[in-house]
Amino acid sequence: MGGRISELGEMLAARNIDALDGAVFDLGLSSYQIDDPSRGFSFRLDGPLDMRMGREGRDAAMIVNLCPESELADILYKYGDEKAARRVAKAVVERRKVQKFATTADLAGVIRSVVRPDKSGIDPATRSFQALRIAVNEELSDIETALEQAAALLKPGARLVVVSFHSLEDRIVKHFFAEQAGRKPAASRHDPAGLKPTVAPLFKLVKSAPVLPGLAEIRANPRARSAKLRALERLAA
Numbered sequence: 697m698g699g700r701i702s703e704l705g706e707m708l709a710a711r712n713i714d715a716l717d718g719a720v721f722d723l724g725l726s727s728y729q730i731d732d733p734s735r736g737f738s739f740r741l742d743g744p745l746d747m748r749m750g751r752e753g754r755d756a757a758m759i760v761n762l763c764p765e766s767e768l769a770d771i772l773y774k775y776g777d778e779k780a781a782r783r784v785a786k787a788v789v790e791r792r793k794v795q796k797f798a799t800t801a802d803l804a805g806v807i808r809s810v811v812r813p814d815k816s817g818i819d820p821a822t823r824s825f826q827a828l829r830i831a832v833n834e835e836l837s838d839i840e841t842a843l844e845q846a847a848a849l850l851k852p853g854a855r856l857v858v859v860s861f862h863s864l865e866d867r868i869v870k871h872f873f874a875e876q877a878g879r880k881p882a883a884s885r886h887d888p889a890g891l892k893p894t895v896a897p898l899f900k901l902v903k904s905a906p907v908l909p910g911l912a913e914i915r916a917n918p919r920a921r922s923a924k925l926r927a928l929e930r931l932a933a
């Protein structure tokens with residue numbers, strides 16, 4: 697069964713599935729996609745500036761070559777937390793006037809020319825590439841819709857388990873789960889009252905803190921280092 701997670705409800709209804717014994721979302725990109733240069737997700741491997749998970753709709757080249765400078769800067773800042781978003785957008789717009797972008801290495805080169813490496817040691821192109829990927833695939837709105845649909849279909853006692861890989865994804869999951877469990881996110885850790893359920897919730901958090909990968913797992917699979925697993929359980933009706 698293939699399709700966008702935001703179409704989960706329709707896909708299940710089409711198969712006469714009206715309730716779930718459980719659901720697992722393993723968000724983000726697969727290693728196959730990252731390691732396949734022809735998909736255009738990686739700034740390490742040169743390939744077409746694509747980044748589409750589903751291979752339809754607008755690709756990254758369309759955003760980079762057509763988006764107004766301010767919109768491009770907003771995408772880089774909002775979805776990549778790129779502090780140099782305006783500088784990157786300006787450099788991209790200057791360059792595309794001369795020559796359109798077609799490959800990942802080309803774009804990564806221009807980004808690296810205006811973003812200095814910082815203490816984190818991550819490639820200066822990382823945040824911009826993450827931002828473009830999220831924008832191309834409308835990942836955050838898809839996650840919000842899919843969480844709502846999956847939670848609504850859980851049978852009593854069933855669990856919704858989500859593995860996220862960056863803070864934007866995890867923030868959506870954390871807030872949705874807290875809301876469903878009747879817990880408004882504590883305004884601050886000095887506000888334990890915020891942890892008390894306000895209405896009779898239909899769900900409970902399986903654990904209030906996310907499950908994180910252990911050292912052995914990170915050594916075996918460094919890409920798991922930023923993973924966070926959260927689980928929500930439907931209470932008896």
Ligand SMILES: C[S@@+](CC[C@H](N)C(=O)[O-])C[C@H]1O[C@@H](n2cnc3c(N)ncnc32)[C@H](O)[C@@H]1O
Pocket residue numbers: 699700701702722723724725726727729749833835838839
């Ligand atoms: C982290 S990978 C899952 C890897 C899988 N658990 C495995 O072990 O091979 C996430 C997968 O979800 C897909 N995906 C991401 N966002 C999606 C969305 N909005 N709708 C449908 N699939 C999506 C990606 O294309 C990718 O194949």
